[in-house]
Amino acid sequence: MDQKLKIVLSVRLFTDEKCFGPGVATLLHKVEQLHSLRSAAMDMSMAYSKAWTIVKNAERELGFKLLDSTTGGRHGGGAVLTAEGRALLSAYDGYCAALRREADRMYEEFFGQFS
Amino acid sequence: MDQKLKIVLSVRLFTDEKCFGPGVATLLHKVEQLHSLRSAAMDMSMAYSKAWTIVKNAERELGFKLLDSTTGGRHGGGAVLTAEGRALLSAYDGYCAALRREADRMYEEFFGQFS
Numbered sequence: 001m002d003q004k005l006k007i008v009l010s011v012r013l014f015t016d017e018k019c020f021g022p023g024v025a026t027l028l029h030k031v032e033q034l035h036s037l038r039s040a041a042m043d044m045s046m047a048y049s050k051a052w053t054i055v056k057n058a059e060r061e062l063g064f065k066l067l068d069s070t071t072g073g074r075h076g077g078g079a080v081l082t083a084e085g086r087a088l089l090s091a092y093d094g095y096c097a098a099l100r101r102e103a104d105r106m107y108e109e110f111f112g113q114f115s
Numbered sequence: 116m117d118q119k120l121k122i123v124l125s126v127r128l129f130t131d132e133k134c135f136g137p138g139v140a141t142l143l144h145k146v147e148q149l150h151s152l153r154s155a156a157m158d159m160s161m162a163y164s165k166a167w168t169i170v171k172n173a174e175r176e177l178g179f180k181l182l183d184s185t186t187g188g189r190h191g192g193g194a195v196l197t198a199e200g201r202a203l204l205s206a207y208d209g210y211c212a213a214l215r216r217e218a219d220r221m222y223e224e225f226f227g228q229f230s
Contacts, residue, residue, distance in 0.1 A: 005134075009214075010125035013226075019120075062229075088229065095225040099124075102217040110210040111128075114177075114203065 004115045007103050011096050019061030020092060024054050028066060028081060028089050036078040037067060062088070119230045122218050126211050134176030135207060139169050143181060143196060143204050151193040152182060177203070 012021035030040035041051035059065050066085035070078045081089065127136035145155030156166035174180050181200035185193045196204065 006129040008127045008129055008133075010127075011218075012123045012125075014121040014123055018123075091225045091228070095221060098221055098225070099214065099218055102221075103126075103214055106210060106213055106217075110206045110213070113206070 005111055009099060009103055015061045017061050019058050024058050025089060025092055027051055027054060028085060031079050032081060035080060120226055124214060124218055130176045132176050134173050139173050140204060140207055142166055142169060143200060146194050147196055150195060
């Protein structure tokens with residue numbers, strides 16, 4: 001093997017059912033930028049109904065709301081992250097980043113023999 | 116949220132293309148037990164042709180063989196792991212286990228607030 005292996009990690013959170021992973025995390029980041037679940041879905045080339053279902057499933061499993069609807073105002077109906085949604089997204093991002101650092105740190109020990 | 120979140124990790128190795136992950140690792144463990152790729156595939160309810168393709172793709176990307184064919188003998192044509200196949204499987208298992216320990220260790224710091 002001429003090249004170093006690249007490690008791809010996927011972190012998913014489960015209660016009884018899968019409730020939070022890379023997909024919903026990306027969706028929430030887009031809502032933060034675009035202040036709308038519809039715009040976030042469109043930006044990810046995802047049907048709005050699918051985005052809505054992903055968020056609702058996650059909220060049901062987690063037991064708290066991730067998004068608050070905003071109505072009226074200059075941009076019409078939109079969405080913002082709840083305080084708990086922001087906290088979970090931040091925890092998830094931090095956890096993935098910390099795990100990534102550990103994964104990189106341990107690479108040589110386990111896979112150095114193959115490079 | 117009444118229950119602790121369960122963390123599910125997935126570790127995949129890439130060269131340019133995906134080359135090794137949970138699927139091929141399980142397949143190789145089954146070959147170790149059953150001494151046959153056909154039996155391993157059957158045990159995983161996977162078509163033999165699919166198992167064969169997974170192994171061949173991984174070998175091509177990695178640049179070394181994972182399985183050696185064994186012919187004749189009491190069990191007819193079978194398969195065993197090459198030395199490099201055993202070494203990579205062992206490295207992958209060890210890496211996943213070590214990362215799992217880190218993931219568990221870091222859980223409280225990031226997600227303790229949600230339990």
